[in-house]
Amino acid sequence: MDLSDYRKIFKEIVQGCTKACVGGDTFYIKHLTAHDQVDIDEINQKYYKQAIDRGIPTEKEVLKDLEKDGQWTHLEEKQIEKLEVFIEQLQKNKSALVLKSEINRQNKSITETRAKINALKEKRTALLGINAESYASKRANDYYIIKSFFHDEELKNPLFAKEDDYNKLYANEVQDFVSAYNDTFLSFEELKIQEMILQDFYYIYFPFSDDTVGFFGKPVCQLTYNQLKLIVYTKIFKNIFETNKHIPEKIKKDPQALLDYGSISEDAKSKMKDKLNKDQDGTTLFGATEEDYEYAGLDKPSDRSGISIQKAAEKKGGSLSMEDLMELSGIPKK
Numbered sequence: 001m002d003l004s005d006y007r008k009i010f011k012e013i014v015q016g017c018t019k020a021c022v023g024g025d026t027f028y029i030k031h032l033t034a035h036d037q038v039d040i041d042e043i044n045q046k047y048y049k050q051a052i053d054r055g056i057p058t059e060k061e062v063l064k065d066l067e068k069d070g071q072w073t074h075l076e077e078k079q080i081e082k083l084e085v086f087i088e089q090l091q092k093n094k095s096a097l098v099l100k101s102e103i104n105r106q107n108k109s110i111t112e113t114r115a116k117i118n119a120l121k122e123k124r125t126a127l128l129g130i131n132a133e134s135y136a137s138k139r140a141n142d143y144y145i146i147k148s149f150f151h152d153e154e155l156k157n158p159l160f161a162k163e164d165d166y167n168k169l170y171a172n173e174v175q176d177f178v179s180a181y182n183d184t185f186l187s188f189e190e191l192k193i194q195e196m197i198l199q200d201f202y203y204i205y206f207p208f209s210d211d212t213v214g215f216f217g218k219p220v221c222q223l224t225y226n227q228l229k230l231i232v233y234t235k236i237f238k239n240i241f242e243t244n245k246h247i248p249e250k251i252k253k254d255p256q257a258l259l260d261y262g263s264i265s266e267d268a269k270s271k272m273k274d275k276l277n278k279d280q281d282g283t284t285l286f287g288a289t290e291e292d293y294e295y296a297g298l299d300k301p302s303d304r305s306g307i308s309i310q311k312a313a314e315k316k317g318g319s320l321s322m323e324d325l326m327e328l329s330g331i332p333k334k
Contacts, residue, residue: 006196009187013226014216017155018187022180029184030148030155031224040144048136059131072127076120083117095263099292103260142174145181188226194233194255202234206241209234236262248291 012018017028030036052058057065066072087110094106128134146166149159160166166174196202205215209231212220216227223231233255240262241247251257 001192001195003199003201005187006199007201009192009196010202010230013188013193013224013230015153016224016227017150017153018184019153020149020180020184022149022176027159028150028153028155029181030150031188031226032148033222033224036144040140043143044136044140046136047139048132050139051132051135056130056132056135059128059133062128062131066127072124076124080117080120080124083113083120087113087117094260098264099289101289101292107256107260142178145178146174148181149177190229191255193226193229194237195253197230197233197237198253198255198258206234206238209238 013031016031018031020027020029063072063077067074090106090110090113094103094110097103097106125134143163143166146160146169147158151157151159169177208215212218212223212231215231216223220228237255237258240258244262247258247261251261
């Protein structure tokens with residue numbers, strides 16, 4: 001995404017709506033709020049009851065049949081739960097890490113574990129097919145998406161004022177509106193909002209993030225989800241920049257790396273900096289990378305006196321003997 005895309009995201013978050021085109025006509029899509037979610041839940045319950053009345057089986061009933069046929073097992077269900085608990089533990093362990101290289105390895109494990117969970121869930125969803133819960137969820141989401149379209153930017157003139165207007169639509173027409181909605185809101189994924197906040201043009205808004213009324217002209221309870229995310233992450237990144245003096249330049253526009261950096265306590269950073277800084281014998285801390293030194297606000301190993309163990313090992317084919325380590329440390333061979 002380029003700078004103009006991020007500016008557009010900011011503008012639309014503030015406005016609380018997005019311009020979209022369906023079938024050659026231009027409409028405005030209202031952004032979701034917490035109050036809207038309550039309406040969606042009520043609609044969901046309505047369609048769930050409708051599904052049960054029509055004899056559509058529940059998810060629990062379908063899973064029971066799948067287990068009987070051996071298509072989906074209790075062990076696979078437990079595996080999803082186990083992997084989700086494992087991710088929670090990985091996240092918890094990550095908060096105790098300081099070296100950037102260690103955090104990167106932990107993030108890789110988290111990504112790989114999430115991929116395994118997603119694969120299992122995709123298999124589960126495909127096997128479940130249509131059930132009362134999925135039917136109600138899809139109908140409620142489609143209905144609310146349709147209700148989110150307005151003729152005007154002020155969101156006062158709905159495109160579909162009555163439920164009957166929605167019910168009269170053909171399936172392909174519903175799909176056109178749903179597709180336009182989904183395509184539009186890809187821009188408001190959490191990561192993209194975070195990236196937008198870290199663009200240079202947005203920094204001037206940081207000081208005003210504590211005053212939602214001054215920022216958006218309305219109280220917190222009336223904000224859209226996108227506006228809430230904007231305020232929350234602005235405060236988080238603002239705090240990280242204010243409480244950390246030596247943030248590496250390369251991560252200042254990388255949301256995940258910046259959040260990882262901000263999660264490290266000052267005490268932990270201080271201890272690691274001392275540990276890295278005690279390297280006075282011409283070698284560097286075993287396993288520490290140049291990025292780790294930069295993370296601690298120290299000169300890179302390549303700029304320091306002496307030879308790093310890591311680089312020396314590379315020259316020796318990947319490993320060092322005891323004699324090599326002694327030589328690097330200045331201990332003469334016998």
